[in-house]
Amino acid sequence: MSATTDHAAQADAVEHHHAHDEHVPSDGYFIKIAIILAIVTALETSTYWWPDSMDSFATPALLIMMAIKFFMIVSIFMHLKFDSKIFSLMFYMGLVLAIGVYLVFLFTFQFFRP
């Protein structure tokens, strides 16, 4: 590779590096997200006082609220939404692998058998 091409590649790389640093949401935005997360946590906790007859509804509701909180923290607080897709790939590869492996593990031990 020639010296000129090298220099251009380095300049592009540095520019790309800085481009990812530009997406910095304001403090107010993060405070709003934290308020939403606090409300979802309060809703989750409220299921503890729901009558036993609502157990079949409480479990899916809790799983949905857990997923909402998980993805809000990972994508916003951890900046995955604003960062390069390679970071998302690194993390979600591990997550998907873990979910897959341990679902097989739980099925093997007949965890989901009624």
Added chain:
Amino acid sequence: MADIAVHEEDHAHTEHGGYDDHVVHATSTGLSNNKLAMWLFLGSECLLFGGLISTYMLYRGRHEGGPGPSQIFDIPLTSVSSFILLMSSLTMVLAVNSAKRKDDRNTNLWLVVTALLGALFVGGQVYEFTAFYQEGLGFTTSLFGSSFYTLTGFHGVHVTVGVIMLLALVGAITRNRVTGDKAEVVEMVGLYWHFVDVVWVIIFTLVYLIPS
């Protein structure tokens, strides 16, 4: 991943009159290798906690000879702990934002608040473990006890390590001993801290709230 040999060096005067050596290593991807490594590490941590959580799920009903989950869990107390850890994620993100603005004073302030909230969470966990032990749930009492203490204990150790990292970072920033990009160092610690919070989001739901 091979680094491109030439570094962009940016020497800037600090308010203390010294030099702030901000060295940006241009990489072949244009991304920070440190950040890439941290995300890879967090991806691998999913496997660790996945194993611990699924083992707990498998054994949570095996509490012959000792108290079970519904008899000992104190949901209001754990909810307060969860709320504290959640708010520590907010203070951490405010520390990262302050670091990006090169505002050392507020960075340190938010890092200390995050560490205090983390310490409060660990204190709550120690209190909870003591109460459970007094109610007859030891580490070897039942499979439920072993898997519960292993899972929540591992998480507690992660939070403790996070608190130590936060306090060490405050010390390093105060003494101007952070080498390289300060904002990125704060962000790295922040990523670890948010991950610890996100793991607790899962534990709180699957272990404490979903009826067994």
